[in-house]
Amino acid sequence: MKEMEENKKKLELGKQQNKTRVEDLRKKLENLEASGEDSKQKEKLQADLNKLIKEEKEWRLKEAEIEKQEKATPWNVDTLSKDGFTKTSINKYTRTDADLTEEQKEEKQRNFVKNYEKDIQKFGMFRRWEDSQKILVDNPHLVCEEAANYLAIWCIDLEVEEKSSLMEQVAHQTIVLQFILELAKSMKQDPRACVRPFFAKLSKDDPEYQTGFNDEWRSFIKRVKERAQARLDRAMAETVKEMEAERQARLGPGGLDPVEVFESLPPEVKECFEAKDIPMLQRVLSAMDPKEGEEILKKCIDSGLWIPDAKKHEEEQRKLAEAQSPADEGSENNEEKDEPVYETVKEDGTSV
Known part of the structure; x- marks a missing residue:
């Protein structure tokens, strides 16, 4: 050299x-x-x-x-380091993470973020090589897998929040850390000892190396976008699943959704349900074309918006619950079914 x-x-x-x-x-x-x-x-x-x-x-x-x-x-300390940073000042790096369980790794990551989150975020906002080198030299605890993991996850979070410009900035710093960590692996040295050699290489007029770095940066941004989209897709799928479960739970006796049926009702019928005024509803339906009124009434019954003979329905539900109870296994639950009789309501709102 x-x-x-x-x-x-x-x-x-x-x-x-x-x-x-x-x-x-x-x-x-x-x-x-x-x-x-x-x-x-x-x-x-x-x-x-x-x-x-x-x-x-x-x-x-x-x-x-x-x-x-x-x-x-080839890359080694002799070829990358400048005066004042020689091979004798670098200690061998012994990797210990391989001996940790997944739970221990997760605990280590949580503790690291708890202690140094502000420092990591500060590093993530730098862009100039000189600034990045200084903060890593002054804060050598940031040169580790935990910091790189945090930055990578932060990038995905930012992309999900549609903060793409900031995501690309943090992605740049993520690649800086990853390059340093990879250099340490190839040299079998402590990553903290590879900070200066890494930036020394970047500071040289080496278009090929700069191109390699930028290619990896762009590739990482693409992967972040893919992961963010996958996360959004999973969240959307979960939302749709929950909404469908809620819909199934509220279906009426005829299998119709009361929310969907209500939205399809004519304005004057909606007003009756919103006011909870059954006599008004009966008057509105009577004033309609008989066929149209019957169709609307059937949809309301099938969706549970309208319950024929509410008192009888409540009594049947009570007896059904008692029949399912171990203490009431001997009770009779076979009753003769009557034709639907629609309840009427007094002016004070009580059922007759």
Whole structure:
């Protein structure tokens, strides 16, 4: 690594010297052409310039070769760290989570969030590399799986809440942590020791590495959107299931939904039910076309909005409950069924 850095310095120095000489010769040639002189000196300057241009191409080839070697260099502490952060300052990382049960992992996650949630959220709002590196160096406890898990779940929550812009911001920081954790795994080092090497790699002019990071970021955003949609779909399915259960529970004796039947009634019939005025309902139905009135009345009965002979219905329900009771197993429950008789109500609202 040290040898490569020295070669890069020599290359930069050579390129700069070559560039300076080329500019100098071009100015001299321009001055000769402006003066109108056509001398051997001009020919010599042109020959020197052509030679320097050729050397400039050779410098570019050397630069491309060094960049190729640098990209091919494997990731390790020696290649990623800068002065002041050497291999001797990194401790071996012993993974202990593999020995934990699922319950212990969940408890560890809950405790971590309880203690450091504000710190995690603060990190999630940063975007500049310098700011992200500083907060992780100052708060090394954030460099862990628990923090990455929290950020990933937070991203899904934000997308469900339709806060997509904020979700993409937090997703960026999630990938930062995940890259650091993956680097630690590959190097078998403590993740906290890989913070500076990771940002050192990003700070270099390495389009390929930047592209890899951005690709993973975009891929993660796509996965978050898919997970958020799946969560919404599950919630919608549960809501539909609960609504259907409620509907089934309120169906009348004829299998009709009283809510749906009520919404389908003519306004004047609705008014009767809202006022709970049975005499008014009887008058309204009597004033209708007989066939239409019968259809409306049948729907009301089948949905339970109207109960023929309410007193008898209540008595039958009471006897049925008693028959199902172990203490009343011997009671008679076979009664002769009468034709439906519709109850009437006095003006004070009591049944007759």
